[in-house]
Amino acid sequence: MTPLLPSTCERAILEQFLKAEAMALWAVRSAQAQDVPPGVLQFLRRHEEEEAQHLKQFELLLGTKSHGKTALPRVPNQWRVLAVHLYGYETLGLEFARLLVGLRPDLTSIMEDEEVHVGFFEQEVRAILSHGGLAADGARQAAQAWRRRLPRTVDRYLHDESLAPFRDELQRHILDVVDARFLASGLLAWSEKQGSSAVKSAGEGSNACPAFESNG
Numbered sequence: 042m043t044p045l046l047p048s049t050c051e052r053a054i055l056e057q058f059l060k061a062e063a064m065a066l067w068a069v070r071s072a073q074a075q076d077v078p079p080g081v082l083q084f085l086r087r088h089e090e091e092e093a094q095h096l097k098q099f100e101l102l103l104g105t106k107s108h109g110k111t112a113l114p115r116v117p118n119q120w121r122v123l124a125v126h127l128y129g130y131e132t133l134g135l136e137f138a139r140l141l142v143g144l145r146p147d148l149t150s151i152m153e154d155e156e157v158h159v160g161f162f163e164q165e166v167r168a169i170l171s172h173g174g175l176a177a178d179g180a181r182q183a184a185q186a187w188r189r190r191l192p193r194t195v196d197r198y199l200h201d202e203s204l205a206p207f208r209d210e211l212q213r214h215i216l217d218v219v220d221a222r223f224l225a226s227g228l229l230a231w232s233e234k235q236g237s238s239a240v241k242s243a244g245e246g247s248n249a250c251p252a253f254e255s256n257g
Contacts (some may be wrong), residue, residue: 043136043139043140043143043214044140044143044207044210044211044214045143046140046143046144046204046207048144049203050144050201050203050204050207051144051145052103052203053201053203053204054137054140054141054144055099055102055103055141055145056103056201057137057198057201058099058137058138058141059096059099059100059103059105059107060107061134061137061198062092062095062096062099062107063096063107064114064130065092065130065131065134066089066092066093066096067113067114068114068116068127068130069085069088069089069092069127070089070113071113071114071115071116072085072116072123072127073085073086073089074113075116075117075118075120075123076118076120077120077123078120078165081120081165084161088158091154091158095151095154098151117183119179120169121169121176121177121179121180121183122179122180122183124162124165124166124169124180125166125180125183125184125187125228126183126187127162128159128162128163128165128166128226129184129187129188129191129219129223131155131158131159131162132159132218132219132222133191133194133195133198133215133219134155134158135152135155135156135158135159136214136215136218136219137198138151138152138155139152140211159222163222163226166180166226166228167226167227170226170227170228180228181227181228181229184223184228184229185229188219188220188223188229191216191219192212192216195211195212195215195216196212199211199212
């Protein structure tokens with residue numbers, strides 16, 4: 042069950058969502074330049090429109106603008122790896138959408154959009170795994186690598202001081218939700234989940250990669 046936060050956390054969650062929506066918009070634009078299946082490309086184009094609408098909505102709510110980019114972020118060029126990354130970050134975004142709706146029920150439509158995005162990429166991941174072979178192995182390896190970096194990513198999402206009293210609980214909840222989805226989809230085995238859970242964010246190392254690298 043998603044933890045309920047007090048109203049003092051509302052602005053922090055809104056600000057994080059603004060950053061997350063901007064990142065998602067840039068990532069989806071960059072993904073469209075990769076070699077993806079035709080049906081995926083069509084979805085990504087619609088996805089970009091939805092993320093742009095969300096971004097404008099959060100900018101209006103906060104009275105601020107998201108930072109622009111001079112170049113699109115680099116994303117994996119192999120679909121089996123890119124699908125895992127998009128699935129992972131959409132799952133992470135959905136959990137923050139649920140936290141947001143606990144504070145702002147009027148923003149439920151954004152959470153519903155995130156659920157559609159997660160469902161789409163989960164379906165694509167399952168399709169890759171169902172074919173077996175090198176593609177499935179590559180997807181599982183990508184999931185393991187992405188999961189190892191996740192605690193530091195979540196720490197960045199929860200950096201605001203208003204979230205400090207709830208940080209440990211929120212991190213455990215978010216990591217557990219991601220693990221449950223990766224296990225259910227077949228991306229991770231139970232033994233790998235236990236290994237990931239044993240890694241604390243402080244021990245991830247200073248070279249952990251951000252969500253997507255930027256070219257500028």
